[in-house]
Amino acid sequence: MPPFVSRLAVVALVGSLTSCSLLPGDDDPDVERDRTGAGPVGDSRAITDEDLDAVEDLLEVRAAALVSGQRRRFMATLDPGNPALRRKQRVLFDNLQKLPIDKLYYGLDVSRSRTRVGTDVDARFSPRVYEHLELGTVFTRPVSNRVSMRFVQRDGRWLVAGERFDEDDAPQERPWFGGPIEAALGDDVLVVTDEGADVGAEELLDSTLDALAETAAVLDEPDDQALLVDATTNGRPVRLSRASGQDAGAVTFTVLATDREGDDVEGPAGTVVKANPEYVTQLVDDDRTLRHELVHVLLAEYGETNPLWVTEGIAEYVAYQPLLLARSVATDDRLVEAIDDRRVALTSADDWGKDPELDYLSAQAFAEYLISRSGLVTYREMMDLFDERGRRRDVSRGRGLVPGVLREVYGLTPAEVAEGGFELLRGLDR
Known part of the structure; x- marks a missing residue:
């Protein structure tokens, strides 16, 4: 959809027709780092089936703790020697507790990485990990996201040692990872914003439901649409097009569900309107951008x-x-x-x-x-x-x-x- 700046420009020119926060990089002092000495030293060798079973068991415990809200159990899956990681994972835990989670599980794809680096006592492993999260009636299937995670073995036990946003291999849609969020749910519409944003989740939800009703009436379509509206700074910035390089006011897209290992697409999981957090105040004051995106939602067929x-x-x-x-x-x-x-x-x-x-x-x-x-x-x-x-x-x-x-x-x-x-x-x- 047009960038909000262009939308303002069109208003200024036409009528005026009168009648993404990235996580810290490797050079950031707060980046997740291994502070206990495990590193690319010693011999490298293939990951064993026993190692894979242990990592999968770890991810199963992590998922169960997130769904059930067991903070202590969740934190026990993290490397205790990595305070930066633990701070960020607390935010992830808190964010997910604000969402209507029906199902969460992980899958491993080790086809490209079966090597462990380090000693037999402390080793590291970075497989492809897929997170599958279903949000109540907002998604019809779990949305599948590739997540950049690494694991460390401490005294024979595998733990999560890192998780970061990877711009080159970004997930489809994962606003719960990054900074703190607010969430509001109305009917089958879920809205998430940055915590403390000028326009909060409840206000944006009200505007979205009003705009959805108006748009559906014009198109003679039912307005009982399931939808995620993401107005956070988490994830990728909202780009209008590669050709122009401009930021958009909002964009609409479908997110997909895959099999556990991320190999095969099983179908659409749901629809997302990604709103540019810099323009949310304008989106609420003038809902034409929202209505534009909601036309795409209603005509997604x-x-x-x-x-x-x-x-x-x-x-x-x-x-x-x-x-x-x-x-x-x-x-x-x-x-x-x-x-x-x-x-x-x-x-x-x-x-x-x-x-x-x-x-x-x-x-x-x-x-x-x-x-x-x-x-x-x-x-x-x-x-x-x-x-x-x-x-x-x-x-x-x-x-x-x-x-x-x-x-x-x-x-x-x-x-x-x-x-x-x-x-x-x-x-x-x-």
């Missing part, structure tokens, strides 16, 4: 079969209701000049994200043009046809399908739809 100008266009159209471009005026000459310089064409998937402000604004114009001609029901018929043909031909983002779908549903060419949208945009200069 289409996956990635539709062109981006179709899915982002309907999201912008609904988000700005009842404001229409046809009744708006640009108040900044820069917008008018940018529109004049823009090529009159439907934005392809390959070009999307190079100019985010105009990508989203032109998509809104294309959607408004089509809906004003034939209504929202026909627009959804177009989306259904893109979805059906995209799945049948195994293509994404409507590649190769646009001329045929537009001709069948509207009797129009892509050039005619593009010109209709740009006529609305040019009308802003009046």
